[in-house]
Amino acid sequence: MARHGPETGRQILQAALKRFANAGYAATSVQQIVDDVQVSKPALYYYFQDKAGLFKALVHQAHDERYRILCAAAAKSDDIRAQLEHILMDLFEYFSENRELMRISFATMFAAPGEVPANLEYAEKCERNFEFIHSLIRLAQTSGELEERFDSRELAFGFYGLANFYLVSHLVRPGAAPDNLAAKRIVDLFLTGAGVRQPADLIPIL
Amino acid sequence: MARHGPETGRQILQAALKRFANAGYAATSVQQIVDDVQVSKPALYYYFQDKAGLFKALVHQAHDERYRILCAAAAKSDDIRAQLEHILMDLFEYFSENRELMRISFATMFAAPGEVPANLEYAEKCERNFEFIHSLIRLAQTSGELEERFDSRELAFGFYGLANFYLVSHLVRPGAAPDNLAAKRIVDLFLTGAGVRQPADLIPIL
DNA sequence: CCTATTACCTACCGTTCGGTAGAATTTATG
DNA sequence: CATAAATTCTACCGAACGGTAGGTAATAGG
Numbered sequence: 279m280a281r282h283g284p285e286t287g288r289q290i291l292q293a294a295l296k297r298f299a300n301a302g303y304a305a306t307s308v309q310q311i312v313d314d315v316q317v318s319k320p321a322l323y324y325y326f327q328d329k330a331g332l333f334k335a336l337v338h339q340a341h342d343e344r345y346r347i348l349c350a351a352a353a354k355s356d357d358i359r360a361q362l363e364h365i366l367m368d369l370f371e372y373f374s375e376n377r378e379l380m381r382i383s384f385a386t387m388f389a390a391p392g393e394v395p396a397n398l399e400y401a402e403k404c405e406r407n408f409e410f411i412h413s414l415i416r417l418a419q420t421s422g423e424l425e426e427r428f429d430s431r432e433l434a435f436g437f438y439g440l441a442n443f444y445l446v447s448h449l450v451r452p453g454a455a456p457d458n459l460a461a462k463r464i465v466d467l468f469l470t471g472a473g474v475r476q477p478a479d480l481i482p483i484l
Numbered sequence: 485m486a487r488h489g490p491e492t493g494r495q496i497l498q499a500a501l502k503r504f505a506n507a508g509y510a511a512t513s514v515q516q517i518v519d520d521v522q523v524s525k526p527a528l529y530y531y532f533q534d535k536a537g538l539f540k541a542l543v544h545q546a547h548d549e550r551y552r553i554l555c556a557a558a559a560k561s562d563d564i565r566a567q568l569e570h571i572l573m574d575l576f577e578y579f580s581e582n583r584e585l586m587r588i589s590f591a592t593m594f595a596a597p598g599e600v601p602a603n604l605e606y607a608e609k610c611e612r613n614f615e616f617i618h619s620l621i622r623l624a625q626t627s628g629e630l631e632e633r634f635d636s637r638e639l640a641f642g643f644y645g646l647a648n649f650y651l652v653s654h655l656v657r658p659g660a661a662p663d664n665l666a667a668k669r670i671v672d673l674f675l676t677g678a679g680v681r682q683p684a685d686l687i688p689i690l
Numbered sequence: 691c692c693t694a695t696t697a698c699c700t701a702c703c704g705t706t707c708g709g710t711a712g713a714a715t716t717t718a719t720g
Numbered sequence: 721c722a723t724a725a726a727t728t729c730t731a732c733c734g735a736a737c738g739g740t741a742g743g744t745a746a747t748a749g750g
């Protein structure tokens with residue numbers, strides 16, 4: 279009926295995002311999506327190849343935007359502490375404002391094959407995001423900001439794990455979003471550790 | 485046909501585990517499960533109320549076994565470092581031998597509602613597992629093993645996030661499993677931090 | 691040897707799904 | 721105003737799904 283013009287494709291994508299994020303891929307039917315936008319099924323198949331293509335577009339968008347955030351945040355500073363803080367702060371903010379998109383990206387990573395369309399090829403984008411953090415860490419090691427006795431990969435794993443756990447918790451359990459203070463404290467924990475600093479521990483290092 | 489005796493129920497559960505873990509809940513049909521065991525559909529419905537009940541049984545088993553591992557590992561030692569190391573080592577081992585069960589439990593946690601049967605009521609079991617770690621951390625703080633300037637919840641989040649990231653990575657990407665040495669290094673990172681120890685940092689603490 | 695219970699079977703139902711054929715309607719072009 | 725292209729419709733298809741009705745073979749108890 280009501281002609282939407284070139285807006286239709288975008289509206290379909292947005293409705294699909296909401297449905298996929300809240301019910302998952304399999305449990306979302308294309309009928310629900312087109313009903314939300316008040317168009318008919320062939321309208322969807324006019325703009326997208328199939329249901330899987332629709333999902334794929336969203337997943338790639340999610341990963342790309344995360345990568346954009348990472349790069350922009352890291353560029354804001356030179357020392358590793360501030361860089362990691364900016365990354366966390368910006369991610370927290372972005373996640374708050376784009377819960378659904380981020381949810382899709384995480385759910386896809388942890389989903390069993392078959393629960394999600396095949397040939398999504400998101401693995402390389404995951405790796406690109408991780409390797410960006412990894413490169414920051416490595417740089418900070420050579421500049422003497424980070425301990426060299428840990429493998430750079432271990433450290434990247436450590437920070438990425440810490441960050442992702444907070445992000446996922448915030449996605450799964452819609453409570454108070456972590457704020458800038460939380461970001462600083464997380465980075466502090468990562469850099470200084472949870473153990474008490476006993477002089478004995480320090481002797482071999484000092 | 486071939487009578488299996490009281491083994492049938494167990495065999496169905498095991499086949500369901502394999503299918504659910506590798507293809508997810510929605511993409512697994514009860515027909516596939518009963519075909520694997522070479523029984524007919526009513527045989528499945530004789531032992532389980534419905535498809536959701538089958539899945540529920542597996543999810544609860546997964547969470548309960550993880551809790552058992554946590555408790556047993558923590559009981560092996562008194563100081564927090566050794567406790568956390570034991571927890572990681574035992575979890576790594578258990579995950580290696582029970583990839584499919586663990587995969588179901590994680591996928592469920594990150595799944596959108598609707599992607600998984602309703603009324604699973606696994607949230608309280610998640611919380612129980614987390615709170616166990618939390619209690620260990622709190623004890624270690626009062627005994628002076630861990631820094632008091634971090635909130636106990638923050639620390640528990642930190643360690644849990646670190647641990648889970650390793651575990652999930654190992655599940656998603658079937659590579660070399662983290663070993664006992666990795667466990668020690670992870671705990672070391674958690675306790676001592678990634679930053680270099682500059683004397684200046686230590687002044688306010690010593 | 692009869693009977694009840696357990697442990698399944700074959701065959702099927704109603705529903706829902708992703709996707710499409712083909713017509714209709716709107717918009718752009720000449 | 722004619723015609724072509726873009727956009728969306730109604731109506732439907734075949735396949736797969738979860739679940740069940742109703743019958744049957746094996747086992748156990750008396």
